[in-house]
């Protein structure tokens with residue numbers, strides 16, 4: 001396939017041509033040179049957990065050397081993906097909780113949303129009366145840190161779910177305990193010679209994934225809101241056209257807002273702004289990428305440069321002084337691409353050192369100083385920019401972002417008849433769903449995957465859903481795609497059918513709502529949970545679905561699993577590596593329905609997947625409307 005056909009993003013196509021002219025290899029070249037991917041890996045039936053392997057299952061070798069069959073091998077691999085994803089989200093959350101433990105009135109990190117902190121403190125039985133807000137913050141941080149390793153009890157946030165959902169988890173024995181314990185238990189149980197039963201491996205995966213969704217990710221989101229501010233509705237722009245010819249361009253890529261928030265602050269430091277002018281630039285232009293991009297666009301309106309598949313292409317513009325990264329979703333290839341231009345590829349986390357990068361460690365204790373040094377490094381690199389190598393593609397789209405649960409409630413309050421309904425609830429949304437004005441809500445989330453065409457599945461599915469009166473909420477690189485393709489503008493209402501268009505008009509929202517980063521899928525859980533509570537239902541009773549059309553990371557596997565375990569049917573555009581076990585497919589795409597009230601559906605054709613979702617939502621409505 002022609003490389004340019006592997007993405008529907010026109011800026012990416014322009015830059016793929018440039019990369020070719022510049023002799024730079026990108027993911028798209030590597031994809032082409034991978035003639036065929038390993039069939040055993042694709043099916044999930046290759047085991048390399050012990051040193052006797054790898055053992056690969058074929059008709060002639062139906063068992064590994066220890067006797068594990070294809071179901072055990074696939075189940076173990078799947079469980080390890082869930083554990084990997086849960087570990088990544090939760091370790092991110094742990095860092096944010098540590099950051100809150102360091103917060104002080106005159107320090108690097110302060111409390112931005114006191115009301116949210118007080119609410120959480122009360123939920124967690126932390127005394128608030130007459131106490132200094134920072135004392136409360138430190139105690140709440142300590143309680144959160146205990147959630148990772150406490151020896152007894154279950155995750156604290158579970159009690160926020162509808163009562164019926166809590167009962168499902170309790171009856172099945174999948175209430176997660178301490179977060180680290182669930183991850184460790186999976187690593188232990190999938191060691192050679194432990195669990196050899198696919199049903200049990202999936203059961204464990206459900207419990208561990210819930211430790212991600214209803215513990216780690218929820219801590220990540222809530223604590224980020226408390227420390228950095230709960231997102232509010234704001235305007236921004238998206239795609240590589242946001243880079244500016246005459247400014248120092250800095251790309252923020254990765255995940256944890258403790259770094260990106262400080263870089264945003266440092267980029268406004270008058271001394272550094274002056275320095276940028278001294279080196280001949282008109283100023284400093286920050287742009288985000290991947291989920292750090294989502295964090296800073298939600299809270300500050302920082303423009304989004306692009307998504308996971310555009311990270312190399314951002315550097316290929318020749319206009320980026322520094323690509324600053326922390327953890328997760330960072331191509332090691334960036335080091336090589338950066339060497340072809342003047343770009344400094346700056347790694348900052350001891351958890352994600354990358355060979356041949358410029359390592360400038362970022363520590364929460366010295367956060368502002370570290371951030372200043374990093375921004376300064378970028379500014380001083382402006383003089384090295386080679387103008388003959390610069391090509392900033394033109395396209396960018398405007399977007400309205402910032403839809404935290406609080407922001408959604410704020411928008412809904414515009415239409416509340418205060419004589420009838422109290423303000424500050426999701427009841428208006430519940431009413432629109434109940435009446436059928438809105439047919440459903442879909443959380444379309446996740447990554448880009450080179451198995452398909454970049455952005456195509458996201459955009460095809462989102463457009464089709466809004467055309468059928470299904471409100472779309474989105475996070476992660478799905479959100480970046482929606483922003484780039486104009487689906488987060490209020491004008492995109494014209495792509496929606498009459499019911500959704502009317503709701504958008506009344507509530508003054510776009511038909512696709514940006515809820516944040518991947519960790520913020522916990523916001524989707526909260527919206528669904530609160531809507532279910534408003535209707536006295538379980539989450540599985542609502543015409544609500546999760547969709548991951550282009551997922552690729554272990555985090556996405558953890559998310560998909562906790563979304564299903566929460567009772568929300570989940571639709572995947574890429575087959576996970578489980579096909580090697582008919583039993584795994586049987587459980588994940590069938591039997592989970594009876595266990596948790598939801599299941600996975602997979603279809604790699606985005607048009608077909610959209611139609612399946614629409615038809616399933618209509619089927620769900622029959623019971624919902626009774």
Ligand code: BF8
Pocket residue numbers: 255290291308328329446447448475476477478517518519552553555556
């Ligand atoms: O954090 S940045 S590629 S993994 S969607 Fe996917 Fe994008 Fe990564 Fe989730 Ni977010």
